[in-house]
Amino acid sequence: MANVSQPRSDGVATGDQSLLKRINSAALLRLVKTGSGLSRADLAKRxxxxxxxxxxxxxxLIDDGWIREAEVPVSGAIGRRPTPLEMDNSRLALLGAEIGVDYLNVVACDLQGRVLAEQLQPYAPGELPATLAALSAMLAQQDKALAQQGRRLLGVGVGIPGTVDAAGRRIGVVPNLGWAGQEIAAPLAALLAEAGVRAAPVKVLNEANAAALSEYVFGEGEGIHPDSLIYLSLGIGVGGGIVLGDRLHLGHDGSAGEVGHTILQLDGPxxxxxxxGCAEAFVSQRAVSLDLTGATAPILPIAELVAKVTAGEPAAVAAxxxxxxxxxxxxxxxCNALDPAVIVLGGPMGQLGAPYLATAxxxxxxxxxxxxxxxxxVRLCRFGLNACAVGAAGAVLHDALLA
Amino acid sequence: MANVSQPRSDGVATGDQSLLKRINSAALLRLVKTGSGLSRADLAKRxxxxxxxxxxxxxxLIDDGWIREAEVPVSGAIGRRPTPLEMDNSRLALLGAEIGVDYLNVVACDLQGRVLAEQLQPYAPGELPATLAALSAMLAQQDKALAQQGRRLLGVGVGIPGTVDAAGRRIGVVPNLGWAGQEIAAPLAALLAEAGVRAAPVKVLNEANAAALSEYVFGEGEGIHPDSLIYLSLGIGVGGGIVLGDRLHLGHDGSAGEVGHTILQLDGPxxxxxxxGCAEAFVSQRAVSLDLTGATAPILPIAELVAKVTAGEPAAVAAxxxxxxxxxxxxxxxCNALDPAVIVLGGPMGQLGAPYLATAxxxxxxxxxxxxxxxxxVRLCRFGLNACAVGAAGAVLHDALLA
Structure with a gap:
């Protein structure tokens, strides 16, 4: 057997073998995820x-709970049949969370993005430490439930309504909550450790980026990933998440995807x-509400807008x-700038139905x-109001699959 | 010594060793390109x-003409000094070309993007085969000159004013020339072989994508690449090229970067x-000309616009x-969508100076x-009207550096 650290003269790297092993392991996992039923021989070939x-x-991967041997149907044929492998959705779990402007949402997911448990809790926005303490308590409770089901926690992802640095450690700006520049990943990890949450990486990202990953990582058809995907978060504000080349596109300053503030009319509202004249001033819940009431505050709740549109109120339909x-x-x-494979429309505005979506x-x-x-x-988001939390969980899985 | 094809039990790939070798070789080349003066020991470490x-x-790499040992200054110190390595700009060359709407432009470059020779030739747009024959003759002439200088040709890149499929083989649409769907790389390669051009890959890409690579591949400061770069081609039309994650972003259908047709005003001109209301209808030479003459044709030549603006004609300055x-x-x-490190402004419109650029x-x-x-x-393109041809040459180098 070749010695791993032995110098070689054939021009092949013998550098960081554990890194290579992780890469190879992740590559096999991706093959099993996208092509369930492959045998070990198939994997070697591919x-x-x-x-x-x-x-x-x-x-x-079997020992760690990622994959399992599938049942092989009994047949009359002679000889040993290759054993098909499949993702094991019974032994691992992900936790995802969204810090909203006035709520906290936590979900537990399996490796296919199926929601095992969810917990939505209103909260009064305040200082970051208090928010993280409340979130940590919710996550600890979900982790305990997962442990009782015999599931190992792979990691925790958190989406926030603002920008995050590329390393996911520090907040950039959070327009509605004002935590600019504060550390977030390390304090949350410390709180989770205190609360007895089993050791896990903590991943923090922008909420629209997280939501984009919900659709990308947990795609339909056994994880067939599109080559590019843009997620539009359509609510009181408008955000966006961009996945290109199997990665979130974060941008030079970590603020890519702010398509809600691309301008649709010079000197506009x-x-x-x-x-x-930003897109947000035309396509958001805030914009429709303003059109109807003439006032920037309060913003009409989405349920009220939906009721007006459903009742066919002409002004509401027109707006x-x-x-x-x-x-x-x-x-x-x-589309003309990025030519993506998929645009996903998410957020509460989708509830307005045809007058909004068919017109768009x-x-x-x-x-x-x-x-x-x-x-x-162009399709609607499949995770509804859980998109950000499910996607934050997906971000943990995505990182693992990228090795 | 380990046998290359020997099975190993340590979880490390022993797959395609020649691919690994190419990747490692390209990685070393990139290190030398970005950090001239590194020794073999430095390269091993990095x-x-x-x-x-x-x-x-x-x-x-030395044998193939990519790099060379730099002169070491004589010193009084005892013992052998490590030999610094640097890119060898004397033995290899690239050819780049632009098929314009009414001209052909060919440049020969070294590995730093320095133009060794250039040839601009007007031509009457016609069928694709005739265009390729004319272009092939120009390229053959330049290749002969390079051979006389003792330079080996690495490859030929060609920018066209339209879209190209991701493989660079077939034209998508060329609005002004009408060659939709036609094969281009293979016929040109065949013509070049006939003309005796030394075996070389032929790479075809969109003109704005090519121009983007001129700035990306041949960056200032010994090839320090920004993490993301958007090139805007500002002329009669407006195009764009997007470099993200060390790759051109081509898009799902090969037409990403058409920022000239993002809409700046609903129901606009x-x-x-x-x-x-497309950007092109506001920011292009066509738009300024229309503003001044009230007619869509003929479009005022850029030199005439520059003369009017320089003379301070109020209407021209205002437009x-x-x-x-x-x-x-x-x-x-x-910027809000992609948050790039750099936006490069290229194309003839830059000649209008401050009333255009400072206002922008x-x-x-x-x-x-x-x-x-x-x-x-935000900076101006450094290659002027050669940007597309130089960048097409750069695309060949970029492919080689990506292994």
């Missing part, structure tokens, strides 16, 4: 690894960001359709001009 | 490869793409400043709102 390497890594038309313009702009799709089509050959798929 | 592996690969203001809006939209910068700053913390650098 990965280019030797059969003995695959056997070793597969055994470790004022936006709360201080600029004018919603206007917002939808601008949403189509925003989608068209995203029609406007998107009508505005394409000669670039109508885009095959971008 | 790459994690063994000294013997580094020695072997470095020798191959008609754009030649068939839509309305140019208006275009600049919208350019600032486009930059702001790009001021507008960009004024529109940032609360996202004024972006540290995006």
């Amino acid at each position: 990965s280019g690894l030797t059969k003995s390497t695959v056997s070793l890594l597969v055994q470790e 004022p936006c709360r960001c201080g600029s004018r 919603t359709e206007r917002a939808g038309r601008y949403l189509g313009m925003l989608m068209q702009n995203i 799709r029609a406007s998107f089509q009508a505005l394409q001009g000669r670039y109508a050959f885009h095959s971008t798929e | 790459s994690g490869l063994t000294k013997s592996t580094v020695s072997l690969l470095v020798q191959e 008609p754009c030649r793409c068939g839509s309305r 140019t400043e208006r275009a600049g203001r919208y350019l600032g809006m486009l930059m702001q939209n790009i 910068r001021a507008s960009f700053q004024a529109l940032q709102g609360r996202y004024a913390f972006h540290s995006t650098e």
Whole structure:
């Protein structure tokens, strides 16, 4: 057997072997995740690894609870049949959380993004330490329940309504909560350790980025990932998350995806960001509410807007359709700039239905001009109001799969 | 010595060793390119490869003409000094070309993007085969000159004013020339082989993507690449090229970067793409010309616009400043969506000077709102009208460095 640290003269790296092992292990896991039913021999063939390497890594993945041997149907044929492997959704778990402006949401998920438990709790926004203490208590409770089910915790992801540095350690700006520049991952990890939560990495990211990962990591059809995905978070504000090349695109200063503050009209209506004519000032719940009441505060609750639109109140329908038309313009702009495989529409505004969504799709089509050959798929978010929390959990899994 | 194909039990890949070797070799080359003066020992330390592996690969890179041993200053100290390595700009060359709407441009470059020779030739747009034949003759002539200088040709890159599929083989759409769907790389390679051009890969890409690579691959300061770069091609039309994560972002259908057709005003002035209110209808040479003459054709030549603006003609200055203001809006939209490290402004419109560029910068700053913390650098393209051709040559080098 070759000695791992032995110098070699053939131009092949013999550097960090444990890193290579992690990469190979993650590659096998991705193969099993996307092509359930593959045998060890299939994995060797597809990965280019030797059969003995695959056997070793597969055994470790089974021991760690990631995958399992599937039942093989009994057949009359002679000889040993290759054993198909599949993701094991029974022994590991992820915790995801969203720190909202006035609520905390925690979900426990399996490796397929299925929600095992969820806990939504209103809270009064205050200082960061108090918020983290409340969140930590919720997470500890969920972790205890997972332990009772015999599940091992892989990690904790948290989405926040603001920007985070690329390392996920420190808050950038949180317009509504004002925690600019504060450390978040380390204090939360310390609180979790105190609360007895089993050792786990803590991953913090922007809420729209998290929501983008909910759709990307837990895609339909056994994890078939699109090559690029843009998530639009449509609520009182408008945010965005961008997945390109199998990674969140975070940007040079960690603030990519702020498509809600791309400008749709020069000298347009004022936006709360201080600029004018931003997408948020046209397509958000705030914008529709303002159109109806003429006042920037209070913002009409989404349920009230939905009731008005459903009842066919002309002003409400017109304001919603206007917002939808601008949403189509925003989608068209995203499409011509980034040409993504998928645009996912999420957030409460989707509840307004056809006057918003069908109008947006029609406007998107009508505005394409000669670039109508885009095959971008537009779909609604499948995780509803859990999108951010589920995606934060997905971020932990995504990191593990990227090794 | 370990046998390359021997199965190993330590979980390390023993798959495609020649691929690993190429990757390692390219990694060393990138280290030398970005940190000139590193010795073999430095490279071993930085790459994690063994000294013997580094020695072997470095020798191959020297033999192939990529790098060389730098002169070591004589010193009085005792003992052998480590030999610094540097890129060898004397033995290899790249050819880059631009197929314009009414001209062909060919440049020969060294590995630093220095233009060794250039040839600009007007031509009457026609069928693709005739264009490729004319281009092939120009390239063959340049290759012959390079051979006489003792330079080996690494490859040929070609930028075209339209979209190309991700593999760079087939044209998508070329609005002004109408070659939709036609094969381009293979026929050009065949013509070059016929013309006796030394075996070389042929790489075809969109002109704005190529121009983006000119700035990315041949960056200032010995190839220190920004993490993300957006190139804006500002001329009669407006195009864009996006470099993210060390790759051109091509998009799901190969048409990412069409920022000239992101919409800046719903129901705005008609754009030649068939839509309305596109950026191109506000910030382009076509838009300024239309503002001045009231007619969509003929478009005033850039030299004429420059003369009017320089002479201070109020209408010309006003039209140019208006275009600049919208350019600032486009930059702001790009910045909030993608948060790039660098935006590069290229194309003939830059010749209009301050009324265009300073206005754009001021507008960009004024529109940032609360996202004024972006540290995006805005700069002018350094390759002038050669940007596309130089960048097409850079694309060949970029592919080689990515292994």
